[in-house]
Amino acid sequence: MSLTATAKAGPPSPAGTGPGPDDGRAATLRRTWRKASPYAYIAPFFTLFLAFGLFPLLYTAFVSLYRVELQTSGEMEWRGIANYTALFTDEYFWISLRNTFTIGVLSTVPQLAMALGLAHLLNYKLRGRTFIRTAILLPYATSVAAATLVFAQLFGRDFGLINYAIGLVGLDPVDWQTGTVASQIAVSSIVVWRWTGYNALIYLAGMQSIPHELYEAAEMDGASRWRQFIHVTLPGLRPTIIFTVIISTIGATQLFGEPLLFEGSISGGISHQYQTLGLYMYEQGWGFFHLGRAAAIAWVMFVLIVVLVGANALIARRRARKEAGR
Amino acid sequence: MPIARAAKRATARLGAVVLAGALLAACGSSDSPDSADGAGGKVTLTVDLFGSFGFKEAGLYEEYEKLNPGVKIKQSDTQDEADYWKSLQTRLAGGGGLADVQGVEVGRIASVTQQQSDKFQDLKEFGADRLKGEFAEAKWSAATTKDGKILGLGTDVGPEAMCYRTDLFEQAGLPTDREELAKRWATWDGYLELGKEYKKKAPAKSAWLDSVGSLYGIMIGQEEERYYDASGELIYDRNPAVKEAWDTSVEAAEAGLSAKLDQWSPQWNQAFSAGSFATIPCPAWMLGYVKGQAGDGGKGKWDIAKLPGGAGNWGGSYLSIPRAAKHKKEAYALIKWLTAPEQQAKVFQKQGNFPSSTGAIETIADAKDEYFSGAPIGRIFGDAAKESPVQVLGVHDQNVMQQITNALSEVERKGVSSDKAWQTARKGVDNVIG
Numbered sequence: 001m002s003l004t005a006t007a008k009a010g011p012p013s014p015a016g017t018g019p020g021p022d023d024g025r026a027a028t029l030r031r032t033w034r035k036a037s038p039y040a041y042i043a044p045f046f047t048l049f050l051a052f053g054l055f056p057l058l059y060t061a062f063v064s065l066y067r068v069e070l071q072t073s074g075e076m077e078w079r080g081i082a083n084y085t086a087l088f089t090d091e092y093f094w095i096s097l098r099n100t101f102t103i104g105v106l107s108t109v110p111q112l113a114m115a116l117g118l119a120h121l122l123n124y125k126l127r128g129r130t131f132i133r134t135a136i137l138l139p140y141a142t143s144v145a146a147a148t149l150v151f152a153q154l155f156g157r158d159f160g161l162i163n164y165a166i167g168l169v170g171l172d173p174v175d176w177q178t179g180t181v182a183s184q185i186a187v188s189s190i191v192v193w194r195w196t197g198y199n200a201l202i203y204l205a206g207m208q209s210i211p212h213e214l215y216e217a218a219e220m221d222g223a224s225r226w227r228q229f230i231h232v233t234l235p236g237l238r239p240t241i242i243f244t245v246i247i248s249t250i251g252a253t254q255l256f257g258e259p260l261l262f263e264g265s266i267s268g269g270i271s272h273q274y275q276t277l278g279l280y281m282y283e284q285g286w287g288f289f290h291l292g293r294a295a296a297i298a299w300v301m302f303v304l305i306v307v308l309v310g311a312n313a314l315i316a317r318r319r320a321r322k323e324a325g326r
Numbered sequence: 327m328p329i330a331r332a333a334k335r336a337t338a339r340l341g342a343v344v345l346a347g348a349l350l351a352a353c354g355s356s357d358s359p360d361s362a363d364g365a366g367g368k369v370t371l372t373v374d375l376f377g378s379f380g381f382k383e384a385g386l387y388e389e390y391e392k393l394n395p396g397v398k399i400k401q402s403d404t405q406d407e408a409d410y411w412k413s414l415q416t417r418l419a420g421g422g423g424l425a426d427v428q429g430v431e432v433g434r435i436a437s438v439t440q441q442q443s444d445k446f447q448d449l450k451e452f453g454a455d456r457l458k459g460e461f462a463e464a465k466w467s468a469a470t471t472k473d474g475k476i477l478g479l480g481t482d483v484g485p486e487a488m489c490y491r492t493d494l495f496e497q498a499g500l501p502t503d504r505e506e507l508a509k510r511w512a513t514w515d516g517y518l519e520l521g522k523e524y525k526k527k528a529p530a531k532s533a534w535l536d537s538v539g540s541l542y543g544i545m546i547g548q549e550e551e552r553y554y555d556a557s558g559e560l561i562y563d564r565n566p567a568v569k570e571a572w573d574t575s576v577e578a579a580e581a582g583l584s585a586k587l588d589q590w591s592p593q594w595n596q597a598f599s600a601g602s603f604a605t606i607p608c609p610a611w612m613l614g615y616v617k618g619q620a621g622d623g624g625k626g627k628w629d630i631a632k633l634p635g636g637a638g639n640w641g642g643s644y645l646s647i648p649r650a651a652k653h654k655k656e657a658y659a660l661i662k663w664l665t666a667p668e669q670q671a672k673v674f675q676k677q678g679n680f681p682s683s684t685g686a687i688e689t690i691a692d693a694k695d696e697y698f699s700g701a702p703i704g705r706i707f708g709d710a711a712k713e714s715p716v717q718v719l720g721v722h723d724q725n726v727m728q729q730i731t732n733a734l735s736e737v738e739r740k741g742v743s744s745d746k747a748w749q750t751a752r753k754g755v756d757n758v759i760g
Contacts, residue, residue, distance in 0.1 A: 069420050069760075071441050092757070152592065158531075159596050178739045223759050264406065265593060269751070270735040271742075288725070290760045 070289035083296035096280035104252030125290035136197030144257035206240030253318035374425035376410035380677030426657035435722035480646030480682035484609035485710035508632035533585035539731035544607035545571035548638030554720030613678025637713035729754030
């Protein structure tokens with residue numbers, strides 16, 4: 001607005017002959033503005049990104065080369081890559097890496113499979129469709145803390161509802177907190193519960209963009225619903241599925257709230273049996289106050305996510321090319 | 327494609343809303359002046375504590391507000407001290423979000439005096455040195471730095487005893503009289519023997535002991551030197567006292583005497599009222615915790631006897647004022663009042679937290695607790711306080727303890743061998759010290 005105003009009230013041309021050159025200047029200004037304005041519009045995001053995204057990222061890298069303790073954060077002591085070498089020789093790092101992977105698989109795979117099935121069902125004409133669609137999003141709207149605390153009660157060893165139910169069938173109670181597999185299943189179940197509906201809605205949106213004629217054609221050819229799902233829905237959904245896989249991979253790598261609150265233990269159980277990388281970082285940083293080491297873990301996680309997402313994208317592209325070549 | 331266009335427009339609008347929200351959030355974070363804090367108006371003092379200090383329960387805040395009409399007190403409370411300490415450290419490092427009064431556990435006080443003396447207010451500036459004579463000597467000196475700064479006023483100490491459920495003892499055919507029990511479990515071996523006897527005839531789903539972590543904690547409290555020696559060197563690894571407490575705890579775990587609970591976990595809390603265990607080692611401050619968790623239903627079912635193996639001290643706390651506190655002067659007036667003998671005595675009567683003020687100790691010698699079957703808590707804890715050793719405190723006391731009890735849980739809950747668990751504990755401690 002101010003730019004146009006200046007343009008209109010621009011100084012009179014020295015020759016004072018006519019509006020010609022003045023119009024030219026206004027046009028130039030307008031053209032510049034048209035070119036520059038997109039940058040102005042996106043500037044707020046990038047300013048925020050620089051301040052809260054890029055700067056912390058770089059500063060974390062800087063801190064990871066020092067010995068910094070939260071209690072005496074003013075004193076920094078150069079360590080070089082010692083924080084990283086200490087990390088790679090720490091047994092608990094590898095345990096938490098493995099846990100992150102197993103919990104990631106235990107939660108992502110059933111989550112996406114169930115979401116796909118749910119979306120497929122919701123794609124049919126159902127009574128109260130909108131209600132059901134909203135309802136499946138509810139777990140996602142619940143806070144991690146609330147959900148996890150409820151699940152921790154359900155999975156309680158002595159007074160938990162799940163062990164009670166197991167007891168009714170005549171089985172021995174399971175110590176959901178202590179067992180490695182049991183605790184990882186319990187933590188994964190919270191993730192599955194929270195995110196299945198969210199993914200189902202994304203799949204549903206993807207399904208609705210698949211042209212209806214394809215289904216009609218398939219039906220004419222005598223394809224059953226299952227075959228339609230396999231041969232029409234899944235190929236049509238491929239980009240959506242790749243998107244959710246990438247998002248879930250990132251989410252699984254950063255998994256933190258559920259394992260932390262499950263037992264209230266920063267070491268992920270007494271033997272680190274469900275400690276994820278995120279929790280391991282938190283334990284080093286805010287349990288033991290070793291900020292330098294925590295920063296090193298953060299960077300290792302960052303690189304890990306980049307590699308995972310890159311691998312995902314690569315596989316996806318290669319498959320797409322194969323399809324195209326067929 | 328009208329639908330696509332509409333979608334695009336909607337997306338753009340959504341984007342604008344999100345962006346506006348982000349900008350507003352970025353601008354709106356500046357401090358809003360607290361209108362209640364104006365000159366001559368009311369001062370709101372914030373008090374941030376952990377566990378159960380018992381000030382609120384004993385009605386002390388109300389009383390103070392009545393005595394000082396210009397002051398309002400707001401307390402926040404974290405159950406688990408480890409969580410509390412974590413958030414306190416984060417806020418100290420950032421310099422924001424600190425309360426006017428912060429509680430400090432005795433296992434952390436060395437960290438405050440040795441590492442963070444610049445982050446806490448020297449109470450001498452308000453004349454705290456005049457209070458020196460009112461407190462137990464060891465309590466006072468632990469909160470004083472080498473150069474004489476006073477960084478906290480003592481609230482309570484943790485003389486130790488053994489709490490037990492008389493109803494469960496009866497059902498298992500054990501004596502319930504506190505004097506007789508004190509004789510039978512004069513040593514820790516006697517305590518374990520009695521536990522094995524209990525196990526034979528115990529009610530279903532009831533163990534002798536809540537967790538071996540508590541057992542270890544109370545035993546280590548009977549020692550003068552634990553994790554550090556007087557010169558400040560870490561000695562937990564070669565200290566025979568630590569080994570003895572460890573071995574006894576392992577024995578209890580392997581004999582199946584514990585309810586396999588984790589202290590401070592939600593399950594542990596639930597077990598108080600469910601009768602999952604018959605005894606719990608209890609420092610004086612545990613009385614308030616038991617009352618809180620077991621509730622009214624537990625009244626009269628509990629009793630207290632002298633601790634096996636002699637007197638000891640576990641825990642106890644301080645009230646400190648961070649440098650970044652808003653109302654330091656008013657905060658000092660409050661903590662001076664809260665830790666004065668009369669108030670400490672009141673907290674003891676109500677919650678059982680044993681006073682660190684020498685004046686208060688004299689006045690409560692005859693106190694009894696109805697909740698605990700009228701046990702003479704003044705005498706039991708008073709004797710323990712007199713006889714308990716003055717402990718050597720170290721910077722990482724609390725963290726070392728946590729790693730060791732964590733490893734003990736592995737023995738207790740997973741059946742890991744003692745040697746292997748000890749390696750875990752050592753690795754954990756190395757990790758903490760970093």
